[in-house]
Amino acid sequence: MTAVDDTMEMVEGQRSGEDAPTLVVENLKTHFFTRVGAVKAVDDVSFTVRAGEILGLAGESGSGKSITGFSILGLIDPPGRVVSGAIRFKGEDLVTASPERLRGLRGNRIAMIFQDPMMTLNPVLRVDTQMIEAIQAHRKMDRKAARQRAYDALEMVGIPSPGERLNAYPHQLSGGMRQRVAIAIAFLNEPDLIIADEPTTALDVTIQAQILHEAQALCKRTGTAMIWITHDLAVVAGLADRIAVMYAGRIVETGETDDVIDKPLHPYSVGLLGSVPSANKRGERLNQIPGMTPSLIGLPPGCAFKARCPRASELCNTTPDVSELIPGRKIRCHHPHLEEAAQ
Amino acid sequence: MSEFMIRRFFQSAIVILAMSAIVFFGVNVVGDPVDMLINPEADQADIEATIRALGLDRPIGEQYLFFLKGIWVGDFGKSFIFGQPALQLILQRMPATMELAFAALFLSIVIGIPLGLFAGLRPESRASKGIMAGSIMGFSLPTFWVGLMMIIIFAVELGWLPSTGRGDTATFLGITSSLFTLDGLSHICLPAFNLALLKISLVIRLTRAGTREAVHQDYIKFARAKGLSDRRIIGVHLLKNILIPVVTVIGLEFGSLIAFSVVTETIFAWPGMGKLLIESILVLDRPVIVAYLMIIVALFVFINLAVDIVYSLLDPRVRLRDQGA
Numbered sequence: 001m002t003a004v005d006d007t008m009e010m011v012e013g014q015r016s017g018e019d020a021p022t023l024v025v026e027n028l029k030t031h032f033f034t035r036v037g038a039v040k041a042v043d044d045v046s047f048t049v050r051a052g053e054i055l056g057l058a059g060e061s062g063s064g065k066s067i068t069g070f071s072i073l074g075l076i077d078p079p080g081r082v083v084s085g086a087i088r089f090k091g092e093d094l095v096t097a098s099p100e101r102l103r104g105l106r107g108n109r110i111a112m113i114f115q116d117p118m119m120t121l122n123p124v125l126r127v128d129t130q131m132i133e134a135i136q137a138h139r140k141m142d143r144k145a146a147r148q149r150a151y152d153a154l155e156m157v158g159i160p161s162p163g164e165r166l167n168a169y170p171h172q173l174s175g176g177m178r179q180r181v182a183i184a185i186a187f188l189n190e191p192d193l194i195i196a197d198e199p200t201t202a203l204d205v206t207i208q209a210q211i212l213h214e215a216q217a218l219c220k221r222t223g224t225a226m227i228w229i230t231h232d233l234a235v236v237a238g239l240a241d242r243i244a245v246m247y248a249g250r251i252v253e254t255g256e257t258d259d260v261i262d263k264p265l266h267p268y269s270v271g272l273l274g275s276v277p278s279a280n281k282r283g284e285r286l287n288q289i290p291g292m293t294p295s296l297i298g299l300p301p302g303c304a305f306k307a308r309c310p311r312a313s314e315l316c317n318t319t320p321d322v323s324e325l326i327p328g329r330k331i332r333c334h335h336p337h338l339e340e341a342a343q
Numbered sequence: 344m345s346e347f348m349i350r351r352f353f354q355s356a357i358v359i360l361a362m363s364a365i366v367f368f369g370v371n372v373v374g375d376p377v378d379m380l381i382n383p384e385a386d387q388a389d390i391e392a393t394i395r396a397l398g399l400d401r402p403i404g405e406q407y408l409f410f411l412k413g414i415w416v417g418d419f420g421k422s423f424i425f426g427q428p429a430l431q432l433i434l435q436r437m438p439a440t441m442e443l444a445f446a447a448l449f450l451s452i453v454i455g456i457p458l459g460l461f462a463g464l465r466p467e468s469r470a471s472k473g474i475m476a477g478s479i480m481g482f483s484l485p486t487f488w489v490g491l492m493m494i495i496i497f498a499v500e501l502g503w504l505p506s507t508g509r510g511d512t513a514t515f516l517g518i519t520s521s522l523f524t525l526d527g528l529s530h531i532c533l534p535a536f537n538l539a540l541l542k543i544s545l546v547i548r549l550t551r552a553g554t555r556e557a558v559h560q561d562y563i564k565f566a567r568a569k570g571l572s573d574r575r576i577i578g579v580h581l582l583k584n585i586l587i588p589v590v591t592v593i594g595l596e597f598g599s600l601i602a603f604s605v606v607t608e609t610i611f612a613w614p615g616m617g618k619l620l621i622e623s624i625l626v627l628d629r630p631v632i633v634a635y636l637m638i639i640v641a642l643f644v645f646i647n648l649a650v651d652i653v654y655s656l657l658d659p660r661v662r663l664r665d666q667g668a
Contacts, residue, residue: 075567107570114568119561124583124659133579134569169659185569 020091021048022192022225023072028085030064030071039296041067041080043249046322049193049225054216056236056257057229058272059246060293065229066115068246069195072227073112074102090192108138111186115198117179121170127181128166134185153184158214176207183215190222197229212239233276237261245269248294248304251322255329265329265336267309303334311335351651355644362640363414366633367407376423376627397423410633419637420630424623429634433616437638439509440608440615442522444600446535451542452593458543459550460577466555474547481544486603490537490610497533504532507612534611538604542596549592553585560584587658594650598643 030042042064049055057065071082074094087094089110094102106112114120122130131150135141141149147166154162157180170178179199186194196215200208216239219226230236236243237257244254245266253266264270274287291308303309306316315334322332381393394400398409413420419429462471498506509530512521521527557563558581566580605617612618616635623631 073568075564103570103572105570106568112565112568114561114565116561120565122562122566122580122584124587124657125580126659133571133575137569137571137575171660182565 021050022053022090023049023227024086024088025068025072026086026088028068028071028087029083030067030076030080031083032080034079034297037297040249040299041296042071044085045246045249045251046085047244047251047254049227051192051225052220052223053242054219054226054228054240056240056243057227057246058231058233058236058243060231062293062296063246064249064296065246066197069112069197069227069229072193072195073106073110074099075106104138107134107185107191108189109191110193110195111189111191113179113182113186113194113196113199116202117175117182117199118202120182121178123170125169126166127168127170127173131166131181131185131188134188138189149188150184153188154181156187156218157181157184158210159184176203176211179203179207179211180214183211183218187218187222187224191224193225193227194219195227195229198231200235201230201232208235215239233261233272245272248299249296250304250332251330252305252333253329253331259329263337265325265331265338266305266333267311267335267337268305270337271308303332309335351648355648358644359637359640363411363637364407366636366640367410368403370629370632370636371403371406373627376629414637419634422623422631423628424626424631429628429630432619432631433634433638436614436616436619439521439613440601440604440617443531443534443538443604443607443613443615444597446522446531447539447542447600447604448593448597450535450539451546454539455543455546456550456589459547460554460582462547463551463554464558464577466551475551478544478547481540481547484540486537486541486606487610489540490534490607493533493537494610505530506533509614534607534613537611538600538607541603542593542600545596546589546593549589550585553588554581557581557584583657587654590657591650591654594646594653598639598646601642602639 025048026046028042028045029040032039032041045064045068047055047057057068059065067076067080070076072087072089072094074097076082082095085095089105094105097105121127128147128150131153132143132146135146135149136143150166151162154165159165159177159180165173165177165181170181173181179202183199186196199215200211203211212235215226215228218224228236228240233243240257242254243257243260244251245260245264245268246252247268253260253264253269255265260269261273264273268289271287271289275289277286289308294304294307300317302317302319303312306312309316313335320332320334322330324330325336325338377390377394377397377399381390385393391400398406401409410420417430421427422429422432425432458474462474465471494506497504509521509527512524512527514523521531563576563580566576571580601616604613604615605620607613608615608617609621616638620632620635622628623635
C-alpha cells in the first residue's frame, strides 16, 4: 500500500498550485494526410479539465471528438499527425514528449475507455492477465499483489464474484461486464485523467445508466478528471460538469452543463438540443438540422456550420474567433443566440 | 469433448477404409509386376509358379479382402523385391523422413513467423517488399529446380555443405537421428531448407495477413492505451491471436511435408520413405507402394485430429464450445 500512498502524496504535491488544471489543450490541430488531401479532423481545439471534473465532449460522428482523445494519449497513427498546438498534462507538454515518456503515462496517469466493449479486451487472454499486465507495465509489483489489486478494482466497479471473473475469458462475460472490466482497468493505476470514448453507446439503457452513475461516483471519490466523449447530449446532461460541443473538428461552444443545455448560444447547439425528444415537446414534430455534416476534406474557409445555419450571413465566410461573451461561456460564432440567453 | 473425439474417430476410420480401396485397386491398374520381376528367359511354368506364390492368380476382390485382413493384424504383405514385410521396410526408412520433415517444419516456423510479423508491422518498408517478393519466388519456383541450384551453388561451387546422403547418426533418448551429430546436421541443411521453402513462403503470407488485420483491432489499441511495451503487445497480444490460423495450417501442412519429401529425397539421395517409394514405383513393388500410401493417409488423419486439439488449446472460445457439447 505504501506505493499507492506515495503516488497519492506526489499527486497532492503537484496539485499545490491549487486548482491548476489537470489537462490544458491549446490550439490543437490533428490532421490526416490522405491521398485526396489533408483531413483536418481536429482543427484548433482548446479546452481545460480540472481534477475531479467531468468534461462532456459532445458532437456528431466525424466531428473529431475521438481523435481529440487519441491525440492526448499520443495514439495517432500515420497518416495522421498532431500538426500544432500544445497538450499540457499537469504542466508537461505531451506533444513534444518522447514516445517512451508517453508510454509511461498511458494507462498509468492517463487512461482510456473505448467505445465497444466487445472489441477492447483481447479475446485469447484471461481477464486477470490483461489486468495484471496493466499494473506491472507501470510499477514493480509481484503477481499476487497485482492480482489482489485487480480483484479490488473489479469489486469497485460493481462486478459480482470478482474472483471467478478474473479467471474468465472475455467471451464468457456480457457486454456490460466487459465494459466494467475496461473501466476497472482504467482505474487500476489511479490515473489523474480518464478519457472515456462513448463507453456506454454499445450497451442497453439500463446498464448505461448504472455505468454512468458508477463512473461519476468514482471520479468524485478519487479526484480523477474525466473527458466523456459522446454524441448523446442526454447522456452528458446528467453526468458532466461542463460541456464542449464539437462540430467539424472545432469546439463551437463550451460552458457549464446546465447553462449550455438550458440556453445554448451557438446555432448548432440550439439545433442539436432541438432535435432531442423530451417530455415537454410531446406530440410536436422534432426539429432537425437541415443538411449533412460536411466532408472534412477541402472545407471552405469560414464557419463550417454556415451551410446549415439559419443565421448565416456574409460575415460567416470568415472563421469566427473564440469569444467569451458571457463569463464562463466560450463560443465560436458571429451570430450567437444572445437574446434568448439574456432572458 | 469426448463426444467430439468419438465422432472424429469414426470419421477417421471411414476415411482410411475408403482410401485403402482406392489405393489398392488404383495400384492394380498401373501395371503387371510379374513382367518386371521374372527373368525374361523363364518358361511358362516358372511364371505360373511365381504368380501363384505372390497370390496374384486370385480374383482381385479376393486379393483386396485378403489385403484388408492383413492390415487388421498389421501385415501389408511382403515386398516383391526385398522379400521383407513392406511395413518393416517403410518403418526402417521412416526416421530419416521424419527428421527431414521436422527440420523443415522448424525452419518454416523460425524463418516464416518473424519475417511475416515484420512484413505485417511495416508493410511500406523496402525490406517488407523484399520479403514478399521472396515469398512469391518460394511459391512459384519448382522444388526440384531449387534443389538442383542449391546443390550447384553450396555443394559444387562453394563446397560448404554435402549434397547427398544422411551423414553420421547418433542415438539420443532411444531415437537414432542425424540431428544429433555435426556431420548429420551439415547433411540435413540443404534438403531441409529445400523442403521448407514452400512452407516458409506460406507461413510468411499467413503471418503477414494475420498481423495486418490484427494491428487495427481495438484490443491492440487498448493494449497500447494501457501503456504496455511494444514487445508485450506484439509478443503476446498480437502473436497469440495470429498463431491460431498459423498453427492450423502448419499442422495440416506437416503431412504434406512428409508426402512432398519424395522429390527432395530423390534429389538429395536422402534415404527416407520417399526415396523408397520412387524406387518401388519403378519396379512396381505393389505391397510397398500400398503400405506407403496407407501410412501417409493414416498420418494425415492423425495430424488433422491433433491440430483440432491444439487449436482448442490456443483458442479459449473453441474450448468452451467443446465443453458444451
